[in-house]
Amino acid sequence: MIRSELIQRIADENPHLYQRDVERIVGTVFEEIVAAMERGDRVELRGFGAFSVKKRDGRTGRNPRTGEAVEVDEKHVPFFKTGKLLRDRLNGKD
Known part of the structure; x- marks a missing residue:
């Protein structure tokens, strides 16, 4: 949707x-x-899930095209954890 x-x-x-x-x-x-x-902040919607932000540390990655080592900076990424009610409904445990 x-x-x-x-x-x-x-x-x-x-x-x-x-x-x-x-x-x-x-x-x-x-x-x-x-x-x-x-x-x-963390945003929690009861029965649905919680949105939060996770920090990913910097690392050495690889360019998939050339195979060359590339430094990847640390970054913050959105994270969603489903609530128990949503998980149960998706798995047919109404």
């Missing part, structure tokens, strides 16, 4: 809301998640 599909589904299920308001709500939720992760 992409963002526009999510917005459309929420708008369809809530006919009392204008589509532009649903777009604003979805955008605000995503922006707040991103802002929290930028600050290094």
Whole structure:
């Protein structure tokens, strides 16, 4: 599902809301998640999962085309850990 599909589904299920308001709500939720992760905070959505930021140390990598050694800088990457409820539903343990 992409963002526009999510917005459309929420708008369809809530006919009392204008589509532009649903777009604003979805955008605000995503922006707040991103802002929290930028600050290094963890965002937990009960039953769904938790978003966090993990630090990857610098290392020596290889250029796959030439095989040449390349220094890869340390970086921060987003990480998502599924919640128990989501994991159980995906595995048919309703």
